[in-house]
Amino acid sequence: MNWDGRLPMSLALGPFLLGFLTSILPYLIEHPFFVEESLKGPVALSALLAIQFAFYPEANTDRKVDLLGGIYVGMFVAFAPQLIFFVWFIPVFLFWLARTSTMARSNFPPFRVGLWIGNGILSGVYFGSILSHFIF
Numbered sequence: 001m002n003w004d005g006r007l008p009m010s011l012a013l014g015p016f017l018l019g020f021l022t023s024i025l026p027y028l029i030e031h032p033f034f035v036e037e038s039l040k041g042p043v044a045l046s047a048l049l050a051i052q053f054a055f056y057p058e059a060n061t062d063r064k065v066d067l068l069g070g071i072y073v074g075m076f077v078a079f080a081p082q083l084i085f086f087v088w089f090i091p092v093f094l095f096w097l098a099r100t101s102t103m104a105r106s107n108f109p110p111f112r113v114g115l116w117i118g119n120g121i122l123s124g125v126y127f128g129s130i131l132s133h134f135i136f
Contacts, residue, residue, distance in 0.1 A: 001061055001113050007104035008058035015053060015117045016096075019124025022046045027136040039129060043079055046121050047072065053117050063110045070114020071121075078122035089126035096123045 022042040026034035034041040050071050054064045061067060082088040096119040103116060 001059070001110055002107040003058065003104055005104055007100070008056075010056050011053065011058050011113075011117060012100055012103070012120070014056070015050070015120030016124040016127075018049055019046050019121040019126075020128035021124075022049070023125045023128030024132045027132045036133075039079070039082070039125060042125050042129065043075070043122070046125060047075060050075065050118070050121055059110075059113070061110045067110040067114045067117075070111040070116075071118040072114075073111075074115035074118020075122055076118075077115075078119050082126075089123075089130075092119055093123045093126060096120050 019042070022045045023039070025045070026036045026038070026041060033044075051068065053059060053071065054067045059067060078088075078092045082092075096116065099116050099119070103113075108116075
């Protein structure tokens, strides 16, 4: 996927904002699905809503299945080690930030773009949950 040197902001900030907004929900809504100290509810909701990124106009590819597979593999790789290693959110956020700075100049296949989007979603979840934990 090539964007001719310009980074599509809907694919750069959209996943981060989706994760950020879903991570705030446990602090705003009382529902058994959302527990304040758990990330499982926001991650599950983000995984359901992540399908939308494959159909954005900037994601113009014939291989939507590869893009969706990359999103879910990226989310899994960014979330599963968090269950064991508490500080796993730091490498996830740094990887997403570094990849965002080089994404516009590169021509990556849809699966790797999906990995970037999945890491962006989980970066938003991590950042939003830390921020909302201290604010709410």
